[in-house]
Amino acid sequence: xxxxxxxxxxxxxxxxxxxxxxxxxxxxxxxxxxxxxxxxxxxxxxxxxxxxxxxxxxxxxxxxxxxxxxxxxxxxxxxxxxxxxxxxxxxxxxxxxxxxxxxxxxxxxxxxxxxxxxxxxxxxxxxxxxxxxxxxxxxxxxxxxxxxxxxxxxxxxxxxxxxxxxxxxxxxxxxxxx
Numbered sequence: 001x002x003x004x005x006x007x008x009x010x011x012x013x014x015x016x017x018x019x020x021x022x023x024x025x026x027x028x029x030x031x032x033x034x035x036x037x038x039x040x041x042x043x044x045x046x047x048x049x050x051x052x053x054x055x056x057x058x059x060x061x062x063x064x065x066x067x068x069x070x071x072x073x074x075x076x077x078x079x080x081x082x083x084x085x086x087x088x089x090x091x092x093x094x095x096x097x098x099x100x101x102x103x104x105x106x107x108x109x110x111x112x113x114x115x116x117x118x119x120x121x122x123x124x125x126x127x128x129x130x131x132x133x134x135x136x137x138x139x140x141x142x143x144x145x146x147x148x149x150x151x152x153x154x155x156x157x158x159x160x161x162x163x164x165x166x167x168x169x170x171x172x173x174x175x176x177x178x
Contacts, residue, residue, distance in 0.1 A: 012159050019152030026145025030138040031085065038087040042080030049073030085134070092133025100126030 026033055049070045056066030080087055103123025110116050129136050 013156065016152045016156035016159060019148055019155065023145045023147075023149025023152055026148060027142050028145075030141030030145070031134075033141055034088045034137055035084040038080050038084035041087070042077045042084070045073045045077030045080065047077075049077055088137040089133045092129050092136050096126045096129025096131075096133065096136075098126070099123070099129060102126070 049072075052066045052070035052073060056063045056070055059066070100123050103119045103121070103126055106119035107116055107123060110119055
């Protein structure tokens with residue numbers, strides 16, 4: 001094989017292999033991914049808070065809003081860096097409260113049996129999220145990992161089966177005249 005053929009083969013296989021690795025990480029290490037996402041968000045909030053603080057002290061107008069935004073971003077960013085798993089827990093509980101309220105409201109307002117059943121399922125999901133926010137977070141990350149893994153494997157199989165190398169018989173740059 002030529003050097004260009006090897007490079008094109010590597011470039012064709014790089015994205016499916018990356019998707020497969022990401023899917024495996026999401027599937028088997030959901031808490032690590034949650035911690036990584038929370039810490040990344042914490043660092044971003046700290047950087048934004050520093051940006052607001054610099055803007056507050058370098059501009060003569062509008063400093064109160066920038067100071068308030070800097071304080072909020074810095075506090076949230078440092079909180080996320082100290083307690084990264086609390087983000088998933090807090091979001092899970094917040095969404096659970098919203099779902100439970102929505103389910104109860106829809107149950108009381110629905111006149112149809114199917115609407116009441118759907119509202120009851122929504123309320124039960126909300127209660128489960130309130131009671132088990134971390135388990136729900138793990139299930140969501142694992143389900144996303146399974147989907148990403150399946151997509152990566154399907155992409156890899158498709159690319160290996162077709163062996164779409166530049167200059168080959170099935171080069172997509174060739175125009176077929178029918």
